[in-house]
Amino acid sequence: MGVVKEQYNIIIVGGGIVGLTLALLLAQSDKRIALIEKRAKIESFNRAQYDVRVSAVTPASVKLFEQLSVWKDMVALRVSPFTHMHVWDGDGRGKIEFDAASAGVNQLGYIVENNVMLQALWQRVASTAQIEVLSDIELEYLERHENNPNIELHGGDRILTAPLVIGADGAQSWLRQAAHIAMTERDYQHHALVCTVKTEKAHDKTARQRFMTEGPLAFLPLDAAHYSSIVWSSAPTHIDALMQLSDEGFALALTDAFQSQLGAVIEVGPRARFPLIMRHAQHYVQAGLALVGDAAHTVHPLAGQGLNLGLADAALLAELVLEEYAHKNEYVKYSTLRRYERARKTENATMLAAMDGFKHLFGNDIPVIKWLRHRGLNLTDRSSFIKSLILQKAMGV
Ligand SMILES: Cc1cc2nc3c(=O)[nH]c(=O)nc-3n(C[C@H](O)[C@H](O)[C@H](O)COP(=O)(O)OP(=O)(O)OC[C@H]3O[C@@H](n4cnc5c(N)ncnc54)[C@H](O)[C@@H]3O)c2cc1C
Incomplete structure (x- = not known):
């Protein structure tokens, strides 16, 4: 032929x-x-x-989906709006918070399942x-x-x-x-572990992320009040160890690493990992x-x-x-x-x-950098102008 x-x-x-x-x-x-x-x-x-x-989907991406009339189909399947974002430093001394109301919008974005x-x-x-x-x-x-x-x-x-x-x-x-x-x-020398979890406390439509020296841990709110999708980025050997834990052991490790912000993690789904480059x-x-x-x-x-x-x-x-x-x-x-x-x-x-x-700022344990980081986060948190600039970028506006 x-x-x-x-x-x-x-x-x-x-x-x-x-x-x-x-x-x-x-x-x-x-x-x-x-x-x-x-x-x-x-x-x-x-x-x-x-x-x-x-994926955390920005309002700019939602607008694109709306333009194609596919957003309503995604909403009919399942999307999870979030209205608040809390980010804090390892030991909790530096933090920054964002909310939709003070930004004059109904939500900061959506968590949408890739499928x-x-x-x-x-x-x-x-x-x-x-x-x-x-x-x-x-x-x-x-x-x-x-x-x-x-x-x-x-x-x-x-x-x-x-x-x-x-x-x-x-x-x-x-x-x-x-x-x-x-x-x-360039290899980030991080792998990301992802998993769906159920927590004792409701997430209140808040996306939370704790930055630890080893890497960030995010809890992304899903449509049911007690369910979140987590992304834990850390050194490959640490992720190896987390992947090998029993469900109970992993739930305890998560609760601890997340400083019980949502109470105990009471249920964990299958875990998957991705090398980050x-x-x-x-x-x-x-x-x-x-x-x-x-x-x-x-x-x-x-x-x-x-x-x-x-x-x-x-x-x-x-x-x-x-x-x-x-x-x-x-x-x-x-x-x-x-x-x-x-x-x-x-x-x-x-x-x-x-x-x-x-990644470098938060992955650093040098005292002066830690101090600058805490101060930087807290000062930014108090400046509505800088916060609105950061938010605009994060929302893809
Ligand atoms: C842990 C993790 C969390 C993330 N979270 C977020 C988030 O919250 N928000 C966000 O914006 N991004 C996030 N991302 C990034 C996001 O997942 C990717 O940027 C996005 O999925 C890339 O989409 P894509 O369509 O470009 O590529 P892909 O999803 O990789 O799609 C490529 C497609 O091409 C096909 N293909 C490949 N080779 C061939 C070939 N030779 N012939 C035919 N077909 C082929 C594949 O089968 C696939 O369907 C995250 C990534 C990771 C790893």
Whole structure:
């Protein structure tokens, strides 16, 4: 059998939350879009059980989902608004608190299970005629031809070709590697342990995080008043030990590390772990090619920003590409892709640097740094101006 060549206007590699959102945004044009996702089956939402993977979703990301009319579908499945944030230093001498009312908003953000977002987005993609989902192709290599704006993606006996190819294929991005885009990479020397827990006291829609020298521990409030999703980042050997504890032992360790802020942890679900690595692609674009989301950058989850940054990439890239199509340009100019790169790379680099700063500031036991940290947190807590600046950034405003 001969090779089959399939022509599209846009190919998106990767149907995670960022790739799906981008596909739906671009489907606002009349272009033919191929969405390649290697997982044949996507985990679907199960009301009886919380997904162990959740994300703090900013109001800016919610706005994007609203624009695509998928937010109401996510709300119908399950989302958990939070109205307060409490952050404190290891020994409790430095703290900072935020609340929605004083920021003049109804909530600071939402905790949303990843499978809620995936299910709502997949459903919408399935009913969008211009998007063709391909899950039966294993990509092997990328090829360009002189004087031809199309990029070819080869897999088995198929060639998919388009003048715009976008990598939304996560941290290990195949497209990034196939296009030989180099990465800046640094191990945070932290792994993150995630788990759903039940606590003695209600969380009062408050997201809480304690910064310890070994790493931060966050309790993110779920829709039921006594349930939270926790993210505990620490040295890999410490996470090894926590993973090996019995449920009872782990519940005790959590209660203790969280200083019983929500009383005792009385129930723990299955635990999962993720190595944390800072990655930043040295280029986000080439002629006819762009990277978005984790394919372009990964960041420490301590401020819950990774997905939100990826969604902001998707929003800007789609806006610029749709502008080109509105001007009847069939091919997205390299200069347009560069505009996307300049804007998003700067923004993402700032967030990556801030997360590095936080990790070092809080991971330090030197007395003078500890003193500065306590003072800094408490002074910031008393300054409504600085607090509102921090909040605006955290909310993606
Ligand atoms: C512990 C932890 C907590 C986090 N908490 C938050 C938070 O609170 N808020 C937040 O904003 N972010 C958070 N993040 C970050 C967030 O999870 C990621 O940034 C986000 O999920 C990335 O989405 P993505 O769509 O870019 O990539 P992915 O979710 O990795 O999706 C990539 C998709 O591409 C597919 N794929 C890969 N290779 C190929 C290929 N060759 N062919 C076809 N398909 C392919 C994969 O199957 C996958 O479906 C957290 C991360 C961790 C580890």
